[in-house]
Amino acid sequence: MNAPDGSLFGDQIAASRLAKKFFSLDTQKLLRLVIEDLFPGRVALVSSFGADSAVLLHMVSEIDPATPVLFLDTLQLFPETLAYRDRLVGQLRLTNVATLKPDDKLLAAEDPDKFLWARNPDRCCEIRKVLPLAKALQSYDAWITGRKRFQAATRATLPLFEAEGTRLKVNPLAAWTKAEIDAYFEKHGLPRHELVAKNYLSIGCVPCTSPIRPGEDVRAGRWRGRGKTECGVHAMTPDAGADI
């Protein structure tokens, strides 16, 4: 099965068919199918190198360490995230990790004081995440995210495959539980992001991330108290997300 033309799978009906066909497939096998058969050379893993990211990065490294990995450096990240990225890239021997950064001119024009996150967080996410990712994804027909249903009520119905524009989005961990994630870390001896021990269970930019309290959704610490739940990369018009 091959998809040289991304439009073959770029609609919701096709995505639903794929989700139905492969819903019971083991996650590693599903990833191999996506990387080697459905979209060879045309699929990227978009990773935040956050709390759970090591699971998919490890699986992908076992299939092909040269699989493209896209990492969004918003220039507002925790230094611990950058250190974790470097550690995992080395440990998993990933050879094709691209760090995406926001456009300098846009930042100078619209966020010279680095406080756009407080004035207009949607625009801040657009400049620092959505636009750089949309540009990078132009080279791909599909992308893999690390999103999971248990993370938040807003993700409770997350499908295995989604269409977004002309691209397919694959969520291999959609049905995974927190216990399964933890067990995978344990089984494979994967290192944890340093902030996890401080109750940061979903890790984004410094100004918009806080630790979670007992009983809260995993993503409750993102944009706390500001009525925002997603950064926009999973709902953007031109195509552009992840375990971010």
Ligand code: SF4
């Ligand atoms: S998460 Fe906050 S700082 Fe990061 S891009 Fe979005 S609004 Fe800006």
